[in-house]
Amino acid sequence: MNIDILAFGIAKDLIGKRLTQMTLEQPVTIADLKKELIGLFPDFQKLSSFSIAVNEEYQNDDYFLQPNDEVAIIPPVSGG
Amino acid sequence: MNIDILAFGIAKDLIGKRLTQMTLEQPVTIADLKKELIGLFPDFQKLSSFSIAVNEEYQNDDYFLQPNDEVAIIPPVSGG
């Protein structure tokens, strides 16, 4: 399935754009997505951490992505 | 010696005026002054507590009053 992925902060800089599309074999968990991202952009490993939000909610590594999910890469936040 | 005594808040209400003068035999401590005040105005005993400030500083019961001290009765404070 194709998944649209939003990237913010340093994640956007690493990927090179705010919105990117990835093709992944179902079933795919957030852990799988993170592995795929690190494969494509090894610098993700250098971050303190990064999380994935699905439909504007943080989700754990064992969450299974669905075709219409809004997926976002959340590098370490620094608001306030 | 004569001592001028300032009274604030409920202490002023109990004594009936803001500035009062008392005549006390030297040496006289703050403990003595408190006893004298309670003798003259027994309602002081009903207060949660009251302190004495001398020259705008809190002083303990064993402090000896001097003739030109500015003495103030400080009932429980409630600022803020």
Added chain:
Amino acid sequence: MIQILLTEDQLSPSQCESFIADDAAGGHVIFIGTVRNNTSKKTVLYLDFEAYGSMAEKEMKKIAEQAASKFNVFHIVIHHRIGKLKIGEIPVIIGVSSAHRKAAFEACEYCIDTLKESVPIWKKEFFEDGEVWVAAHP
């Protein structure tokens, strides 16, 4: 820097915020006390604040100096109003700025807690059926 004010005039939060502003500060914590419309479920009409003015100013200055020595802060402002205050009006403002927010929170809370314990200011609450000096009796 420290600024202390005891006044019969209205207090201004924005004036306090301006005093503690600093280009090196990242956190500013402001406490604003207001007159509540009730106490122990009784309706309060207004308050009247009285102070031993010269000593109250000294005590507020001491508190700010203690806070400045205990916590890593830049500026502290303590303004207290006296006289008759209506519901919603502001008897006290305390503002603190610091590089990192934790120190400003701690110093601000220290100042208001200590002010309420030691500064010679007294408030009388006026109800429909009477009046009372706050905290005077057990």
Added chain:
Amino acid sequence: MIQILLTEDQLSPSQCESFIADDAAGGHVIFIGTVRNNTSKKTVLYLDFEAYGSMAEKEMKKIAEQAASKFNVFHIVIHHRIGKLKIGEIPVIIGVSSAHRKAAFEACEYCIDTLKESVPIWKKEFFEDGEVWVAAHP
């Protein structure tokens, strides 16, 4: 009541203070974050804040709701600014009112601490010789 705002416009402390005002409140605690002129002793020129806007608003609302359920408070306001901010400008204001001050201090500190941990907002610091996403790397 809770008010959340994410905006590119200047934030206003007095607007936040007005929102949390309440005749039954005795204590109001306001945290104002400002852009510091230095970090780790390096001179900062300005910051640029970016947000995942829709999620950031949801997360700020969650934080305010959590604080309202944990602490005995009346009103909570959280305003956050995004875009380019100069030294001394205000990226965040959090205000809380309560009957008794302790709850307002605790809720205000809880909100800013949690906001900094979980709300998807990122700041880039600009120095004379480069730029860096804050907290991105260990």
